Amino acid sequence: MDLGLDVTERDGWAVLSVTGEVDVYTAPKFRERLIELVSDGKYRIVVDLEGVDFLDSTGLGVLVGGLKRLRSHDGDLMLVCTQSRILKVFEITGLTKVFSIHDSVDLAVSNGTS
């Protein structure tokens, strides 16, 4: 099972596009990639979850950890997600109130920049 983690740039934001399944096996790679970005001075990150087929609480933990890390640098983390089965995980855990979740990378970036 492969986890795709591709990084692109958009208007000063690093866009991390995640594809595949995020669980206890793949979450460490996801966490490392986020930490690497922050270490490289990328403090404004969009995590695009549109290509994610599965995400459980270990994936949520990575995102919560990422947000905390970025906030400590006065940065921010935005999510892109429109898939109901993934959004549901955020809704049940109440994390829709913690994360800024958008329908597209464009919307996330314009919302975060304005």
Next chain:
Amino acid sequence: MPGEAVELEIPARAEFVALARLAVSAMAAADGELADERVDDLKLAVSEACTNAIEAHGAVATDEPVVVRCWVDDYGLEVRITDRGAGFDPSELPNHPPVTDPARLKFERGLGIPLIRALVDLVEFSSSGKGTEVRLVMRHADHGSSGPR
């Protein structure tokens, strides 16, 4: 209809949680009675329970496998995940601060069991010092919460 069952012993390692999810998907597909959304919910609950089981085995450094049993009958689909960890008391899990509290961000873990409770029709934890069994039930549409289970 007699029940159909699958029993899977998975090594207690992170890379095998996906296999447990796959087995449950296959069972649900063979059954054909649960809506896709409910199969996704069950897979997520199984993933959370298997993750906890594997971590429980890691904590006591045992080589025993985690056992995943899955069966279908007239009423629905049931999965039992059994580990040989040190056990836990589900009633003593800490409560997270409210999501609006900045302290909420200190909690990167502990979301698994609340998720399981929200996702399946029935969950039971039986735990002792010798291990934990998590029972997850998803009922067929014509056997709602008033069903005999």
